[in-house]
Amino acid sequence: MQRLQDRVAVITGAGSGIGLATARRFAQEGAKVVCADVDETAGAKAAAEVGGLFVRADVTDEDDVIRMYQAAADAYGGVDIAFNNAGISPPDDDSILETGLDAWRRVQEVNLTSVYLCCKHVIPHMRRRGGGSIVNTASFVAVMGSATSQISYTASKGGVLAMSRELGVQFAREGIRVNALCPGPVNTPLLQELFAADPERAQRRLVHVPLGRFAEAAEIAAAVAFLASDDASFVTASQFLVDGGISGAYVTPL
Numbered sequence: 001m002q003r004l005q006d007r008v009a010v011i012t013g014a015g016s017g018i019g020l021a022t023a024r025r026f027a028q029e030g031a032k033v034v035c036a037d038v039d040e041t042a043g044a045k046a047a048a049e050v051g052g053l054f055v056r057a058d059v060t061d062e063d064d065v066i067r068m069y070q071a072a073a074d075a076y077g078g079v080d081i082a083f084n085n086a087g088i089s090p091p092d093d094d095s096i097l098e099t100g101l102d103a104w105r106r107v108q109e110v111n112l113t114s115v116y117l118c119c120k121h122v123i124p125h126m127r128r129r130g131g132g133s134i135v136n137t138a139s140f141v142a143v144m145g146s147a148t149s150q151i152s153y154t155a156s157k158g159g160v161l162a163m164s165r166e167l168g169v170q171f172a173r174e175g176i177r178v179n180a181l182c183p184g185p186v187n188t189p190l191l192q193e194l195f196a197a198d199p200e201r202a203q204r205r206l207v208h209v210p211l212g213r214f215a216e217a218a219e220i221a222a223a224v225a226f227l228a229s230d231d232a233s234f235v236t237a238s239q240f241l242v243d244g245g246i247s248g249a250y251v252t253p254l
């Protein structure tokens with residue numbers, strides 16, 4: 001499929017995981033891909049692989065965010081798609097009783113303030129193009145409570161969900177669609193390490209997934225490509241769950 005032929009897409013956190021899988025998928029679908037990451041080695045490698053442009057950017061830094069979109073516009077003439085995906089989930093963000101203010105603030109900055117900055121500075125570029133598609137990465141924990149809490153992470157993703165909905169409504173008649181992607185747990189190296197160390201904790205989570213497994217990053221990327229493309233022309237302000245059925249489940253199959 002070539003649904004993104006000649007569209008210009010900027011992906012934050014493109015060096016790893018869901019961002020990297022999406023860079024690959026966007027390129028396969030014909031997009032010109034700008035890979036932004038704070039990790040220069042991983043970001044540059046991703047850009048080289050997909051024949052795109054690497055921009056080093058810390059998404060918590062407003063000047064970096066402005067430069068990132070300007071670099072995309074300078075190289076390719078504008079910006080049509082923004083996948084605001086960079087995020088962190090550090091171990092010192094845990095139960096509210098254990099999580100200190102430093103960890104709380106760091107997660108809010110990287111996961112929520114970054115999405116505010118990226119939307120604020122990409123919308124003017126999209127207005128110049130007469131429209132665009134913004135996909136902000138929230139999470140299924142934005143719509144469900146978890147007893148294995150990461151309190152700042154969950155609050156940040158709830159913020160991403162509410163902000164995306166509001167922007168989707170505000171800019172709908174300018175042809176700018178804004179959706180919140182809510183992935184379920186993804187089979188990433190981090191998750192694999194965590195679960196190798198604590199299989200009981202892994203099982204406690206897996207039992208809630210009707211499909212009986214975690215997602216592969218490419219499965220999340222397929223959903224992002226849909227939201228970015230004109231196939232999703234009537235989809236905006238949505239909470240787009242790609243969660244293997246978790247949020248719909250009461251009792252799962254044995």
Ligand SMILES: NC(=O)c1ccc[n+]([C@@H]2O[C@H](COP(=O)([O-])OP(=O)(O)OC[C@H]3O[C@@H](n4cnc5c(N)ncnc54)[C@H](O)[C@@H]3O)[C@@H](O)[C@H]2O)c1
Pocket residue numbers: 012013014015016017018019036037038039042057058059060085086087088089110137138139140182183184185186187188191
């Ligand atoms: N992996 C999951 O199970 C899962 C589930 C739901 C939602 N999510 C969300 O999906 C997104 C991607 O997750 P992932 O698992 O692919 O993560 P990952 O850790 O594999 O990749 C994240 C990338 O973001 C970059 N990054 C981190 N801080 C940055 C900053 N300040 N500026 C620029 N880049 C920065 C990292 O260098 C890395 O390349 C995150 O927002 C995460 O919260 C992940």
